[in-house]
Amino acid sequence: MLSTERILAAAVEILDAEGLEALTMRRLGLQLGVAAMSLYRHFPNRDALLGGVVNRLFAEAVSAYAPDATWPEALTGFGLAYRRTLLAHPHAVRLLATHPVNVDLGLELLTGLLSRFEAAGIAAHDALTAVQSVGVYVLGHTLAQVGTPPEHHDDAALAFYDHWFDSGLIAMVTGFERQLV
């Protein structure tokens, strides 16, 4: 029996194993032992399906961490966890870039993190700005990393990206620390 969940799970499998180009309706149907057109009972079109994959992965990223006590620590932890999840699904990063995460879902998933700002007396509006800034930094950075040609995928490159990521993240978080009282 087909279900939204089963379809999305299969989609992520294909994505991870074979990349974005391989994620066609027919290929996905094959994976599920079903005809391509059957998928349209659950999604109006391919784009909606990809959107579902995006929301699923973002949820995975955010659920994978528990926010620390202070907001700078929690914010840093969010950035690290988000990056870790994205790098675990390298072929999905381009999807995240082109299919924005559902805003309401994003806010709901991030309440834990946002509450750390609230506890420090920071306006919700400023908290959101900081969290979103880190979010787009992580996405942009990961895009750059997964976009490098495969011949550069050695240990030195890994170390370079790790260091670069940390520097930028630290700069941003400390910058916000000064900015937000």
Next chain:
Amino acid sequence: MLSTERILAAAVEILDAEGLEALTMRRLGLQLGVAAMSLYRHFPNRDALLGGVVNRLFAEAVSAYAPDATWPEALTGFGLAYRRTLLAHPHAVRLLATHPVNVDLGLELLTGLLSRFEAAGIAAHDALTAVQSVGVYVLGHTLAQVGTPPEHHDDAALAFYDHWFDSGLIAMVTGFERQLV
């Protein structure tokens, strides 16, 4: 007479006027008064053509500004100019996200900016980290902005994105200022 330059210029035109989905080989040929297959004399395939568009737009962005004296000012100016160019070609932003800019071209275009770090005695390696961090922040932020559904494209939204962008950029630059002695 067809040339790489003419093709890329026409591609950007179509992109700006009709969006990324409209940029097909046939449509581009039409624009140039030429058959689709003729384009393959200048590009091995569509992806290479899109890569050309990306490099062209990045060059436009970087050429559009002269770096200020101190590196924090120059870095901020770069971020602002890069964002301005991306927002001037909203349909191209997804391209920039999926087709990384040629590294050597990027470095060459950014020598002016990097020299400001050098003048302050900052290691080339650290300078690159800072510049790239701002670059991916700008791209990520612009992706988020152009990805918002059109019904939210009012003045309030514009102000929101502007403020968010500035906050994140300032945080990052001041963060690097503290980090880089």
Next chain:
DNA sequence: CGTGTAAGCTTACAAGGTACGCAAACGCCG
């Protein structure tokens, strides 16, 4: 048992990228 509804299937079509080989135009040489 009859029937209505949900789940999946079959077929078919329209785009779109691009391989392949031909044709025309141009430059260079004798």
Next chain:
DNA sequence: CGGCGTTTGCGTACCTTGTAAGCTTACACG
């Protein structure tokens, strides 16, 4: 000036992919 190789563009055709439309099967419920 004539021949010819090379460059530039074209026509045709093929394959892949998303998806519209309508059919079929099977199960629930009276």
